[in-house]
Amino acid sequence: MDSLIRLLRQNSATPRAELARQLGVSEAELAAKIEKLEKDGVILGYQAVINREKWDPDAVTAVIEVRVTPEREGGFDRIANRIARFEEVEGVYLMSGGHDLLVVVEGRTLREVASFVAEKLSTIDAVQSCATHFRLKTYKENGRVHTAEEAPERLAVTP
Amino acid sequence: MSRSRIADHVRTIPRSGIRDFFEIVQSMKEVISLGIGEPDFVTPWHIRESAIYSLEKGRTGYTSNLGAPRLRRAIAAYVEKHFSVGYNPHDEIIVTVGVSEAIDLALRALLNPGDEVVYHEPCYVSYSPSILLAGGVPVAVATRAEDEFTLRAADLEKTITPKTRVLMLNFPTNPTGAVMPLEELKKIAAFAVKHDLVVLSDEIYSELTYDEVPHHSIAALPGMKERTVLLHGFSKAFAMTGWRIGYACGPADIIEAMMKIHQYSILCAPVMAQEAALEALERGQRSMERMREEYRLRRNLIVTSLNEAGIPCHLPKGAFYVFPDIRGTGMTSRDFALQLLEEKKVAVVPGTAFGQSGEGFVRCSYATAMDQIKIAIERISDFVKK
Numbered sequence: 001m002d003s004l005i006r007l008l009r010q011n012s013a014t015p016r017a018e019l020a021r022q023l024g025v026s027e028a029e030l031a032a033k034i035e036k037l038e039k040d041g042v043i044l045g046y047q048a049v050i051n052r053e054k055w056d057p058d059a060v061t062a063v064i065e066v067r068v069t070p071e072r073e074g075g076f077d078r079i080a081n082r083i084a085r086f087e088e089v090e091g092v093y094l095m096s097g098g099h100d101l102l103v104v105v106e107g108r109t110l111r112e113v114a115s116f117v118a119e120k121l122s123t124i125d126a127v128q129s130c131a132t133h134f135r136l137k138t139y140k141e142n143g144r145v146h147t148a149e150e151a152p153e154r155l156a157v158t159p
Numbered sequence: 160m161s162r163s164r165i166a167d168h169v170r171t172i173p174r175s176g177i178r179d180f181f182e183i184v185q186s187m188k189e190v191i192s193l194g195i196g197e198p199d200f201v202t203p204w205h206i207r208e209s210a211i212y213s214l215e216k217g218r219t220g221y222t223s224n225l226g227a228p229r230l231r232r233a234i235a236a237y238v239e240k241h242f243s244v245g246y247n248p249h250d251e252i253i254v255t256v257g258v259s260e261a262i263d264l265a266l267r268a269l270l271n272p273g274d275e276v277v278y279h280e281p282c283y284v285s286y287s288p289s290i291l292l293a294g295g296v297p298v299a300v301a302t303r304a305e306d307e308f309t310l311r312a313a314d315l316e317k318t319i320t321p322k323t324r325v326l327m328l329n330f331p332t333n334p335t336g337a338v339m340p341l342e343e344l345k346k347i348a349a350f351a352v353k354h355d356l357v358v359l360s361d362e363i364y365s366e367l368t369y370d371e372v373p374h375h376s377i378a379a380l381p382g383m384k385e386r387t388v389l390l391h392g393f394s395k396a397f398a399m400t401g402w403r404i405g406y407a408c409g410p411a412d413i414i415e416a417m418m419k420i421h422q423y424s425i426l427c428a429p430v431m432a433q434e435a436a437l438e439a440l441e442r443g444q445r446s447m448e449r450m451r452e453e454y455r456l457r458r459n460l461i462v463t464s465l466n467e468a469g470i471p472c473h474l475p476k477g478a479f480y481v482f483p484d485i486r487g488t489g490m491t492s493r494d495f496a497l498q499l500l501e502e503k504k505v506a507v508v509p510g511t512a513f514g515q516s517g518e519g520f521v522r523c524s525y526a527t528a529m530d531q532i533k534i535a536i537e538r539i540s541d542f543v544k545k
Contacts, residue, residue: 003452018533021463022456152201157181157194157506159284159333 004033005042009143012046049142061090061106061135062113064121065099067128076100079126088116099131110134172291175284176512180496184506191535193523194506196333198398198479200453202435203446206397209438210431218430224422225414226254226406227433233440234406238391242365242376244384246408253414253421254428254436258363258392258405259285260421265359265388265407266293268416269325277318278327279310280514281334281482283361286327287514296322301516304484307473308335312346319354326356328377331364334513334522335482336475338368341375348380357413358387363405366396366447368477369455378408385410388417395479396447397439404432454479457525461532465523468540479526482510486519488543496521503538 003023007014020030037043052059066083070076076094080101084092091104103121107113113134122130138146163170177194184190201207225231231248239245246252255261262285266276272294278286280299287297298318302308315326328347330339339347351358358377365374378387392405407417421427439447458474458481465472465483472483485495492509499505510517525532 003456006452007456018460021460022529024459024463154195154197154199155181156184156190156192157177157508158196159175159177 004030005037008034008043008046049144051146052138053146056108059106059108060110060113061104062117063133063135064103064105064117065095065131065133066101066103066121067130068100069126069128070100071126079124082124083121086116086120088113088120168291168294172288175288177284177508180506180508180512183497184500187500187504190500190504190506191527191531191538192506193525193527193532193535194508195524195526196480197400198395198450198526199528200398200450202397202399202402203439203443205442205446206399206435206438210435213431213434218434220430222254222427222430222433224418224427225250225252226428227430227437230254230433230437230440233437234408237440238389238408242362242379242389244376244379244389244408247411250411251414252406252408253418254404254406254433255392255421256405256425256428257394257403258361258390260403260425261388261390261392261405261407261417262286262289262359262361263293264417264420265390265409265413266290266295266325267420268413269357270295271324273322274324275318275320275322276325276327277315277323277356279329279332281308281332281510281517281520282327282513283329283333284512286329290327295325298323299514299516301514302335302337304473304520306337307475308332308337308482309339309343310337310347312343312350315347315350323354323356325359326351327359327361329361329363331368331374331475331477333364333478334480334508334510334517336478336480338372338374338476341373344375344377345380348377348383351377351386352382356386358383359390360387361390363390363392364395364478365391367451367454367479369451369458370476372476374477388413393436393439396451397443398450399432399435399439402429402432402435404428404436453529454525457527457529457532460529461523461525461536464533464536465539468536468543470539470543479524481523481525482517482520483523484519485521492518492521499539499542503542505535505538505542507539 020027068079080092088105090106093102095102105113117132231252234252235246235248266289270293275296275298276290277298279302290297300314300318302310360377368374378384378389388407388409390407393399461481462472462474470483472481492511496507496509507521507523510520
């Protein structure tokens with residue numbers, strides 16, 4: 001199962017027939033495995049990894065450190081879920097250290113992100129403070145390095 | 160005609176069959192090569208970074224002849240952990256310029272002129288020439304397709320003469336991917352003891368066995384450490400072919416003799432390669448496992464696809480080669496490889512490059528990117544259909 005997950009994480013668009021050959025299982029077995037992973041919620045979806053600087057260079061990504069007053073019942077979960085529901089929000093993580101939640105926000109413009117932080121995020125009662133950092137450049141994302149390394153030359157036939 | 164100015168024992172050694180083939184491939188464009196005997200991965204970044212750091216620190220001088228003591232200690236620990244045999248880093252380990260140098264040193268240290276060396280075929284291209292250059296007499300034992308090219312101890316018995324001094328082993332094997340089962344390896348060990356042979360065991364592919372098939376080093380078997388020179392390196396497991404770094408572990412008297420030759424001809428292995436090797440041993444396990452898993456998947460793909468195309472191919476347990484049986488095409492290995500190259504622009508290596516017993520087979524390396532393998536297989540299928 002680990003090999004299957006690793007292969008799908010590497011490239012979920014690989015044809016199933018080919019995955020089956022690599023893993024040494026039949027296509028039917030493979031389909032059953034994948035279906036189970038999807039049903040169990042291990043696989044949540046399949047996405048393309050986009051080089052944002054090429055596709056939409058003006059888009060803005062912000063990483064926001066949020067300090068939150070935890071609630072007596074439920075701790076951080078209710079407030080984190082509430083933040084997660086905004087469609088601008090790409091990711092929400094509970095963190096150890098100087099802040100509580102790390103929120104990743106994507107917007108088409110700087111203004112859009114700024115207004116989300118000012119009007120939505122920081123106005124939530126439990127939110128004590130926000131420190132917003134804007135992404136300037138991406139070097140690696142989802143395990144993919146954005147600047148491709150040149151393939152080194154190899155001899156055509158070697159012992 | 161004037162006499163040749165090249166020494167007889169060099170002049171009479173044939174050029175490598177691989178080199179011949181390489182030159183034909185070089186002259187063609189857009190060839191997909193399954194003929195490459197080295198990992199397609201670049202050396203893992205942490206290893207490269209560590210070598211760069213050592214250069215920045217100015218570590219550019221000679222090391223001890225045997226290799227940097229720190230590296231020898233790390234080798235001893237690694238070999239103990241993975242091969243279950245302990246060596247003293249002080250006098251039982253020598254760091255060499257690849258396993259190739261270690262083989263040369265061992266043969267030159269052990270052979271008197273005319274001594275015979277028994278080795279199994281198909282095998283790595285350099286064994287026979289290395290034996291000849293060291294003044295020895297190569298004696299090949301053919302392995303069989305029905306045994307997946309593992310070695311039968313019984314076949315060795317026929318080769319013994321009063322001149323036999325050394326037995327060379329290479330498991331997992333280039334070019335067949337054969338891995339020795341423990342039971343038969345024990346019989347081979349008993350054979351070596353019975354005839355008082357020194358065993359040179361080239362275990363360069365030992366990390367690359369698949370599906371939990373274990374690699375057993377003959378050095379770890381009872382009574383074998385004192386008569387075995389274990390040869391290993393970094394090229395295959397850690398994708399470090401160009402660094403030229405390997406090592407030999409063995410009885411102190413043999414290592415001392417090898418060191419004598421090494422100190423006068425080489426002095427020491429390059430220091431930056433030694434630094435990189437140390438990093439590979441200390442922190443390379445994870446990257447090695449990642450590459451091994453990738454090889455395993457490619458092997459599955461290539462073996463399934465070849466069999467589907469009607470080319471019988473066993474599932475090899477180690478290394479990164481498959482050795483499909485092309486006898487069904489009615490062609491010789493060399494014709495098959497040449498025609499495949501001309502008609503479909505796919506390079507494979509004729510089995511005969513690895514000895515006469517490779518006739519009827521070709522070597523395909525799966526140390527090649529998955530998408531290249533896929534195209535190559537399609538072309539090979541087309542080729543055999545016509």
